[in-house]
Amino acid sequence: MSKTTRSEMAPWPLVMLIAAPLPLGLLDGAAIYWPQAPAVALCYAVSLLCLLLRGLTRTPRTEAALLFLGVASACLSPFLLLADGVDPSSGAGTWMYLFGASLLLWRVLALLAEETGLLRWLGPTLFGLGLLMGWEIITRGFAVPSVLLPPPSSILAAIPTHGGELWDDFCQTVLKSVVRGYLIGCGAGFVVAVLADRLPFLARGLLPLGNLASAIPVVGIAPVMVMWFGFDWQSKAAVIVIMTFFPMLINTLAGLATAEKIQLDLMRSYGAGYGKTLWLLRLPCALPFLFNGLKINSTLALIGAIVAEFFGTPVVGMGFRISTEVARMNLDVVWATITVAAVTGSALYGGLALAERRLTAWHPSFRKR
């Protein structure tokens, strides 16, 4: 299929060569150089060797695997230094080495970009791992206080130790508030858009007011909703309904307007009524926009629920957890909760993206790249 001529690698990762004469960090106030840290020097040698041997690989996959080894050993080195009690924060050599490694990671990602099937996910996974590594290295290397930003490793450690709480929060926030609010909000936005499209009088009268109402920021609505609907999930769902309504409305209206004139004329010539035209022509045309709205809303809904929980909850819920644990200085729990939120949101989004791919495979954006 594809003309697999591997593009040539830019020489940038070679900046790691500059690292060799530079110091690695400080130990007891004195600079440490490569010969004084044999383990790190070994990592460095491995990285350079991987760069050298790259030419021998035959397929993009083997090259990616080899180069990844080089990146991995670079990532290992600051931890080796830390374990030896070296403070790498002022070691230009360490940072230059890591900089070269991140450019090398880019090359790995480029090689993996052509993958299909399950391996397709390898690229984004490595990219994410790279980000997390960078975070870990920076927080530990510069000794950032954990009350400001904990390193990913301690966040990861917090997940099993607080598993019970996290699960309860998930049930409260996602299963109770988000699901219901999302369904009602998107449903209402859709229905109102269709109605507005059908009844111009309603549209002209209601849309400006609807726009006005839904332009109210969540943080403003949340306290009011808590006042009206009480402390439990109902008020959170109400906030989500209001938040998701507007994007769905706008997207549905824009989507309904995309049917081409000639396609509409065809329906007209069949004497197809409003409902038939809607179902057979305008909704299929609107699908890409509907999915756009649904996807944007899937992230908004989660944020909405969490934000609303800042304004009063029973003592469970992801928003509750975040706000109280911030004040208790348990930043690892905070970030563990954020992780749960991020995973949930991404899963929701990914599900929608898959459904979109299935239902709108005809759309040019999927047809041809």
Next chain:
Amino acid sequence: MMTERLRTHLLPVAVMALAVLALWYAGALWLNAPQVLDGFARAHTDHWTLSEFARQAFSQKRPILPTPDQIASEMVQSLTGYPVTHVRNLLFHTAVTAGSALTGFGMGVVLGILLAIGIVQVKTLESSLLPWVITSQTIPVLAIAPMVVVILGNIGFSGLLPKAVISMYLCFFPITIGMVKGLRSADPLSLDLMRTYSANGQQTFWLLRLPSALPYLFTSLKIAVAASVVGAIVAELPTGGQAGLGARLLSGSYYGQTVQIWSALVMSALLSVSLVWLIGLMERFVVTGKRGGTR
């Protein structure tokens, strides 16, 4: 011509507005009733008339739902009672919020479009970055807003910038998603045409991809501009001591001044609606000649 416009556009709005107002007063009566009755009970007023009840419900000091006239008079008082630059003038706070919202929106548009272009043009970015852009949005802003404010504050940025950054964080996403979709929606045959001209990436972008992405872009811009106002307000909460509609909301909420909350809400809604409207105006100006299609 003019009367026609009046009939088709203003009349429906007027009718609907009246209906909403009627509903609102009914709602105020309903929601404030427990408080009023409680008040009567505690004052041992056993014999009260319906008009007395309504009068009370519509003039609660801390109503659950204030009436439109309460909000209006609070707003009029705030808007006309002080000079525009005074901290008690709502317009001052609106301007503060609008300032950071628009700055954030501007940054968000640039970031969002650049990301979209990167994702569409660079395959590596598409496969590895897009999932993380999405994940970034599942992180609740309100949770990270204080950290952003604190961290940026320490690097020496305070005032407008941290707020704008949070606005940007909220509004770049709809733009990126919409633009990615839009940039890919160009008609395949038109793309082929560009190929035969051996147009470079930039030319294809400006001459074909961007025009076909415009409907998506403007839909996203409308959502994003509303989001930027939300972002600015969210960012004003942690720095609650300072100016802006968010600060008004917060202190209103903190002191239970419902009417103040509602007037800040109305003001922020007006702000985003007028921004959305401005985008719509731009859209009408920019998107020309795109109506018929083939016959």
Next chain:
Amino acid sequence: ADKLTLQLKWVTQAQFAGYYVAQDKGFYKDAGLDVTIKAGGPDINPTQVIAAGGADVIVDWMPSALATREKGVPLVNIGQIFQKSGMMLTCRKDAGISSPTDFKGHTLGVWFAGNEYPFLSWMARLKYSTSGSNPDVTVLKQGFNVDPLLQKQAACISTMTYNEYWQLIEAGMKPEELQVFKYQEQGVATLEDGLYTTEKALADPKTVEKLAKFLKATAKGWEYAAQHQAEAVDIVLANDSTGAQTKEHQTTMMGEVAKLIEGGKEGIGYLSPEDFDRTVSILMSGGSSPVISKMPTNAYSHTVFDAASKL
């Protein structure tokens, strides 16, 4: 002049009158200091700000400061402004509550953010369960205002003597309709507004001198504020950039706050070790996961106070 940044715990209000008065009246300037006061807010955590280097001194409550200390940011109390706790639980009498034994089966509003520990240890002492499927009292995380009580969503809510209690009164409740339980009187009071800095700052004698000047000027500001309350309120209002505070409310607040700063054995700003020990023991006893697990050492220092006394 020496530069110094002070991070407050909350928005500009009479709770912090002393600092604003010292600033406005030039006490800081006279002491050779150039002080920046940063207002706080619900999500501004002063300990984070100081950990990130954004402030030299913060106003914080002791539970939060001790928790942060245990998390590796070595905060040290250099002066205790509020000698007494202003926290209380305020209940509706019409909910049938007249003593702590009536709590059972009711919903109680509590501030979290570290303020829940005294509450939890109080409930533990009363032998009420607060969690599980069928708790004796239902705990609600209450927001920033008093609506839950006004709307009967909770039978009791947390209030401060100087703030939320008066909001209830301003909202039309009568004092005789309310039953209050002061933490101070229930024996679960923890120390509130105090001044904290880092161990690193204290290691430098120059900084200690600067902080001493600051503490002294601050004490002077508080003293002045307590004596000239009307003027102090005006100064606070002039510093409020939200334009939302009312004179009426701030005047009451000033009066109540003035009561809390009294009683320092050696003058305004003195931390008495007994109060510290009591706070620590309450924090270590409460609930299933106490804020602090280890006995804190060197969490306060009288160095600055002593130096200030000698100025």
Next chain:
Amino acid sequence: MQAPLPPVPPPQTVPPAAIARTIVDARNVTLTYQTADKPVYALSDVSLKINKGDFISLIGPSGCGKTTLMRTIADLEQPTSGEIIVNGMTPEAARLKRAYGYVFQAPALYPWRSVERNVTLPLEIMGMPAAERQQRARDHLEMVGLAGFEKKFPWQLSGGMQQRVSIARALAFEPDLLLMDEPFGALDEITRDHLNLQLTRLWLQTQKTCIFVTHSIAEAVFLSTRIVVMSPRPGKILDVIDCEQHLPRERTLDIRETPEFAHIAQRVREGLMEGHSYDD
């Protein structure tokens, strides 16, 4: 190479067709498009009567208003003045009664539907049972030579194939009035001849009324009972040529070799020339 044209036989007085029912009656139809710069006069005072069972071809220079006239009949445009009566009712009422089957100049297929489901679309709208409409779609696809392409999507077809799907779609609908706008424009001569024959057969069998736009004079003469020649902007009717007077109703491809055929073709060509201003 053609032999000199034989003289036109004098018009014979034909016995009036057994109570010829008027299906389309256009009276003084004028249509002006308003555009940003200046108005475009697309139709000017067009009057035309079409009887049941007629096969009318519209022929005329590009841009003369053929499509516009068809669209007006099908209630897709409103005349600026004048009126049209279809089946004794307004075009709108006729449209709502599903009287029209329209083959547009562009294929207008729905990209999210497979070829087969594009053809069943109007049948679905009519409410035909699934099995029956599938059968009909297959039959008609077979007729236009597209058996085996049922499951493909429109963008996987060549231009001519798309056009044929669109023809199959209109035919499967079996409307009273078939409006076809250059349906065979994108087809090669052999396929075109084949479909011409199919179309005449179908037309004879079902006694439908057809309005047909074509640029091929031969095709027009071969298919039509009457040919309407139009002149360009503002679109006017220049000439209406009655073919039934000279050619039998039932036609085979070899009538194209007869002198009558050539004669009519010549008259159409002359009419067309009149409307043009090229000097080469």
Next chain:
Amino acid sequence: MQAPLPPVPPPQTVPPAAIARTIVDARNVTLTYQTADKPVYALSDVSLKINKGDFISLIGPSGCGKTTLMRTIADLEQPTSGEIIVNGMTPEAARLKRAYGYVFQAPALYPWRSVERNVTLPLEIMGMPAAERQQRARDHLEMVGLAGFEKKFPWQLSGGMQQRVSIARALAFEPDLLLMDEPFGALDEITRDHLNLQLTRLWLQTQKTCIFVTHSIAEAVFLSTRIVVMSPRPGKILDVIDCEQHLPRERTLDIRETPEFAHIAQRVREGLMEGHSYDD
């Protein structure tokens, strides 16, 4: 009506054209489209040499692969096997050198650009100064009979007019190799004749190379130096007919009446028939 065809004159040995330069050299090109159900074999082992100054017509049944072949030459599709050399380089390199002017089967106009700005589009991409490209656009629009429509938008034009805009756009570009996919399909005979003449003139003047798809046998014979007849799926070359042997290079409309013309046309028709399976 036509006189019986005269016997084909025996192929004369023509002197080899003065060092005929090969512009397009397709060698054993095969192209298979992968679709969800089963693969479509669009081109099978197609070999073809086109010299500089040639005017090649592709003719064949609908769906036989004409468009696919043109797209492959223009580097819009990759052959599954075989190779194509254009001007001594890969199609991609030729494309990057802006060697192609392509008139697609559908007009492919940009709805957000006026007619004139649609025509100037490729010129903008080339970087021509504004005044010059406007002049060129106007000249070419005039040539296709669309003077006065510069400021209209595509959806305000009739089908044939849109097609003519697309032709003007390709001609204004003045490419080395002009690829035209049924450019005149939507035009009436008179306009078509006119444009045929214009095209031959232009071609003779500029010595460009043209590849042209048409369904009109007469048009193919009239315009071409060689006619390539294709058979349907999998698309193969059935016959290549050299017209220059029998017809002069410079042609007027009346050569259509010559026996040589009719003879070639007949040969093309026979080739076409061969590829078809209709039995009527």
